Amino acid sequence: MSNWIPICKVDDVPVLGARVVRRDHGDDIAIFRNADNEVFALLDKCPHKGGPLSQGIVHGKRVACPLHNWNIEMENGCAVAPDEGCVQKFAIKLEGNQVFLDKTEVAA
Amino acid sequence: MKKMKLVMVGNGMAGVRTLEELLKIAPDMYDITVFGAEPHANYNRILLSPVLAGEQTIKDIMLNDVDWYEENHIKLHLSKKISKIDRKNRLVIAEDGTTESYDRLLLATGSNPFILPVPGKDLKGVIGYRDIYDTNYMIEAATKHKHAVVIGGGLLGLEAANGLKLRGMDVTVVHLMPWLMERQLDKTAADLLQKSLEAKGINFLLQKNTEALIGDDAGHVKSIRFKDGIEIPAELVVMAVGIRPNTELAESAGIHCNRGIVVNDTMQTYDPRVYSVGECVSHRGIAYGLVAPLFEQGKVCANHLAEFGIGRYEGSVTSTKLKVTGVDLFSAGNFMGGEGCEEITLSDPIGGVYKRLVLKDNKLVGACLYGDTVDGSWYFKLLREGKNVTEIRDQLMFGESNLGDTGHEGQNKAATMADNAEVCGCNGVNKGTICKAIKDKGLFTLDEVRKHTKASASCGSCTGLVEQILMFTAGGDYSAAPQKKAMCGCTDASHADARKAIRDHHWLTSKQVFEGLGWRTPNGCSSCRPAINYYLISTWPKEAKDDPQSRFINERAHANIQKDGTYSVVPRMWGGLTTPAELRRIADVAEKYNVPTVKVTGGQRIDLLGIKKEDLQNVWKDLDMPSGHAYGKSIRTVKTCVGSEHCRFGTQESMKLGVKLEKMLFGMYSPHKVKLAVSGCPRNCAEAGIKDVGVIGVDSGYELYVAGNGGIKTEVAEFLCKVKTQEEVMEYSAAFLQLYREEAWYLDRTVHYVQRVGLDYIKQRIVDDEANRKALYERMLFDLEGAPDPWKELDKASVDRKQFEIIPI
Numbered sequence: 001m002s003n004w005i006p007i008c009k010v011d012d013v014p015v016l017g018a019r020v021v022r023r024d025h026g027d028d029i030a031i032f033r034n035a036d037n038e039v040f041a042l043l044d045k046c047p048h049k050g051g052p053l054s055q056g057i058v059h060g061k062r063v064a065c066p067l068h069n070w071n072i073e074m075e076n077g078c079a080v081a082p083d084e085g086c087v088q089k090f091a092i093k094l095e096g097n098q099v100f101l102d103k104t105e106v107a108a
Numbered sequence: 109m110k111k112m113k114l115v116m117v118g119n120g121m122a123g124v125r126t127l128e129e130l131l132k133i134a135p136d137m138y139d140i141t142v143f144g145a146e147p148h149a150n151y152n153r154i155l156l157s158p159v160l161a162g163e164q165t166i167k168d169i170m171l172n173d174v175d176w177y178e179e180n181h182i183k184l185h186l187s188k189k190i191s192k193i194d195r196k197n198r199l200v201i202a203e204d205g206t207t208e209s210y211d212r213l214l215l216a217t218g219s220n221p222f223i224l225p226v227p228g229k230d231l232k233g234v235i236g237y238r239d240i241y242d243t244n245y246m247i248e249a250a251t252k253h254k255h256a257v258v259i260g261g262g263l264l265g266l267e268a269a270n271g272l273k274l275r276g277m278d279v280t281v282v283h284l285m286p287w288l289m290e291r292q293l294d295k296t297a298a299d300l301l302q303k304s305l306e307a308k309g310i311n312f313l314l315q316k317n318t319e320a321l322i323g324d325d326a327g328h329v330k331s332i333r334f335k336d337g338i339e340i341p342a343e344l345v346v347m348a349v350g351i352r353p354n355t356e357l358a359e360s361a362g363i364h365c366n367r368g369i370v371v372n373d374t375m376q377t378y379d380p381r382v383y384s385v386g387e388c389v390s391h392r393g394i395a396y397g398l399v400a401p402l403f404e405q406g407k408v409c410a411n412h413l414a415e416f417g418i419g420r421y422e423g424s425v426t427s428t429k430l431k432v433t434g435v436d437l438f439s440a441g442n443f444m445g446g447e448g449c450e451e452i453t454l455s456d457p458i459g460g461v462y463k464r465l466v467l468k469d470n471k472l473v474g475a476c477l478y479g480d481t482v483d484g485s486w487y488f489k490l491l492r493e494g495k496n497v498t499e500i501r502d503q504l505m506f507g508e509s510n511l512g513d514t515g516h517e518g519q520n521k522a523a524t525m526a527d528n529a530e531v532c533g534c535n536g537v538n539k540g541t542i543c544k545a546i547k548d549k550g551l552f553t554l555d556e557v558r559k560h561t562k563a564s565a566s567c568g569s570c571t572g573l574v575e576q577i578l579m580f581t582a583g584g585d586y587s588a589a590p591q592k593k594a595m596c597g598c599t600d601a602s603h604a605d606a607r608k609a610i611r612d613h614h615w616l617t618s619k620q621v622f623e624g625l626g627w628r629t630p631n632g633c634s635s636c637r638p639a640i641n642y643y644l645i646s647t648w649p650k651e652a653k654d655d656p657q658s659r660f661i662n663e664r665a666h667a668n669i670q671k672d673g674t675y676s677v678v679p680r681m682w683g684g685l686t687t688p689a690e691l692r693r694i695a696d697v698a699e700k701y702n703v704p705t706v707k708v709t710g711g712q713r714i715d716l717l718g719i720k721k722e723d724l725q726n727v728w729k730d731l732d733m734p735s736g737h738a739y740g741k742s743i744r745t746v747k748t749c750v751g752s753e754h755c756r757f758g759t760q761e762s763m764k765l766g767v768k769l770e771k772m773l774f775g776m777y778s779p780h781k782v783k784l785a786v787s788g789c790p791r792n793c794a795e796a797g798i799k800d801v802g803v804i805g806v807d808s809g810y811e812l813y814v815a816g817n818g819g820i821k822t823e824v825a826e827f828l829c830k831v832k833t834q835e836e837v838m839e840y841s842a843a844f845l846q847l848y849r850e851e852a853w854y855l856d857r858t859v860h861y862v863q864r865v866g867l868d869y870i871k872q873r874i875v876d877d878e879a880n881r882k883a884l885y886e887r888m889l890f891d892l893e894g895a896p897d898p899w900k901e902l903d904k905a906s907v908d909r910k911q912f913e914i915i916p917i
Contacts, residue, residue, distance in 0.1 A: 008915050016631060021916075022915070028914075031915075035630055049671070052669075052673040055669060056661065057638070057657070058657070060630055066661040067669070071633075071634070
């Protein structure tokens with residue numbers, strides 16, 4: 001059985017924007033899309049003070065947290081120096097327009 | 109492709125900073141080789157004085173250790189002095205025969221101390237003051253000898269004297285001129301300085317001309333004799349009478365020199381393959397010896413080495429800060445005055461404070477501060493910007509911080525603050541933390557300190573203090589920033605450049621701006637993108653399309669994000685007026701959505717705090733009130749008093765006028781938030797004196813005040829003019845705000861804008877020029893005509909509805 005859960009379409013996520021995915025257990029996951037149509041998924045919780053990254057401004061491969069403007073690399077979830085800290089990153093699978101998240105990761 | 113070879117001769121601060129800048133923008137372009145004559149990697153030369161004084165160690169002042177060169181794949185030759193450049197074959201040859209070829213050569217050979225040509229100058233115990241070797245020599249000498257003489261009463265000489273005194277020597281400073289630091293200080297300040305150094309036990313001999321240094325049988329200096337015949341003992345003589353650009357190597361290679369290696373504005377020498385930066389350079393006839401201009405040169409040079417071809421170094425205005433613990437001293441520009449200059453002086457010799465400001469043509473041209481230097485950076489900014497100071501002249505002496513600064517207990521002397529004293533009240537950063545970061549991470553600029561410590565990074569009211577700490581800890585002059593400040597790290601363009609280009613080219617999209625002005629990032633960052641979006645829609649209303657993804661979340665969600673990720677909702681109450689029906693609906697919403705906090709705001713309306721994002725649309729619908737825009741860089745509120753409708757003192761209908769103003773401005777986006785107030789009489793219950801536009805009704809009409817601010821720094825609004833009718837109030841207010849919308853930089857409040865352009869300019873454009881006023885008023889009305897309410901007309905206001913939907917798993 002496939003381990004990938006379909007989440008949404010790429011087009012459901014605005015360019016240079018994000019959507020929030022809610023799980024039964026655990027914090028929300030933020031799905032981002034940048035100008036090159038790359039899709040990323042991070043825990044929706046800034047490593048600084050827990051701000052919702054999904055509400056931030058997406059630029060390049062980074063997102064700026066809306067609370068105190070920490071910049072987080074969307075590829076690995078880590079803060080841009082000199083700030084320090086990382087947030088959990090989730091694997092993404094794209095099949096055409098369909099976005100999938102890893103079932104085990106989401107359940108963990 | 110084969111990499112080009114870059115060879116740098118000299119391993120000092122300016123040169124290495126150039127390499128750092130180069131690696132940032134073109135990390136893979138060159139194979140880099142560095143030759144340093146000293147056996148050390150790159151250290152902070154400015155901090156040799158604290159090392160001498162025993163306040164820091166050599167280890168503390170290293171900027172780039174040997175590992176740094178390795179990590180960046182730079183080949184480093186230490187203790188190798190280059191003796192020859194073969195320009196024809198593009199080779200440099202060191203004294204020990206090491207040879208390297210180059211495609212580009214960077215000369216960063218620095219400067220040499222000037223040694224007075226007096227008999228005995230070559231005796232043992234006679235040195236200049238320039239590097240780690242000299243510093244260690246002095247530290248060593250202090251353990252063996254008693255009498256030290258420092259020749260030269262300038263910055264370096266005094267720092268050397270202070271250090272040697274702390275090391276236990278009897279120190280005499282010999283100076284040719286009638287007072288100390290004559291190039292940086294006037295006599296009064298110099299006398300205060302001398303007194304405080306004498307109190308530390310340093311002796312001074314002024315107006316003394318050295319005739320000879322006299323040696324003992326072993327060839328070691330034992331005394332110094334002056335032209336007037338006086339002779340005093342000296343087992344250590346430090347020559348600190350100035351520096352000379354080190355051009356020996358360049359001259360021997362036939363590169364044009366004239367009191368420095370001559371470069372153009374791209375830091376290129378007369379040989380196009382050879383660049384030069386630092387103290388060895390002569391740029392437009394000036395050789396700089398302070399770190400900030402040299403770093404500026406480095407940045408420009410790196411840009412051209414990377415073949416980006418943008419950026420020019422156009423010279424710097426410099427300032428001076430003495431690094432003697434416990435002495436606060438600052439000077440900049442032409443502080444001596446002269447013909448056509450006016451002076452403002454404050455002198456308190458007992459309190460140890462002296463300040464002198466020199467003005468010419470209504471501009472600040474020089475400043476000399478002793479004892480209280482907190483405003484040094486502010487004066488320096490006024491001086492660099494060449495701003496007209498007529499309007500602030502009566503307060504100029506009292507500095508920027510004399511009015512309503514908050515957040516750091518009114519502290520203004522960083523030097524006297526304890527390490528555990530809080531500097532930044534927003535982010536809870538104390539002095540010790542800032543000092544440590546500056547030392548440990550080798551920070552030089554305010555921006556770097558902000559990034560690393562967050563001090564002064566929020567509201568900015570402690571910026572002056574942080575700059576002082578930076579000056580004291582990192583030394584030198586860190587702040588000779590270019591007159592033009594880049595918007596952010598994405599670009600070299602300033603806000604002015606961006607605004608102008610958008611207007612000139614009729615650009616309508618961010619993409620055009622980013623491409624047209626050569627942005628380094630594909631779609632900007634959270635700092636520049638909102639600014640550019642604002643500039644586009646304010647310059648070309650109804651043509652440029654607003655981009656929600658270029659707005660901060662509050663303006664995308666049309667509510668105000670809170671620390672826990674919930675939102676606050678503030679419905680509009682025109683002029684602070686409401687009805688029982690509205691209040692009932694608000695109460696119902698608060699109960700229905702379990703709103704945890706209901707609060708009356710300072711803008712005379714009601715805030716519902718703690719609403720979930722997914723509930724926002726329903727909350728708006730249930731409220732059935734207009735958006736209060738309490739979340740936007742936009743019109744916020746028009747605060748009113750009761751006025752003549754009810755009040756027994758009221759002279760005008762303030763509520764009615766307030767509502768009219770607020771309705772006119774509904775939906776107005778602006779560089780920052782905008783607040784108005786209308787009071788019905790001079791008792792001014794609506795607090796119009798601290799609003800962006802304040803209206804005060806008097807019996808004969810209305811007084812208009814602009815550019816007040818009740819925030820971070822309390823600023824009292826300035827009187828613009830008096831008008832007779834409500835229609836005129838509307839026209840003048842709208843014209844002023846439209847001018848602000850068209851000309852201010854993003855995130856500047858009206859107070860910042862008016863401070864930049866001057867109230868006279870505002871009066872010319874609004875009060876004196878009727879046609880222009882009417883045109884501005886028309887443009888405001890045109891822009892706001894049909895402005896949608898984002899809570900009711902979501903589609904028309906291009907609100908993305910999907911953002912409110914959560915994706916379930």
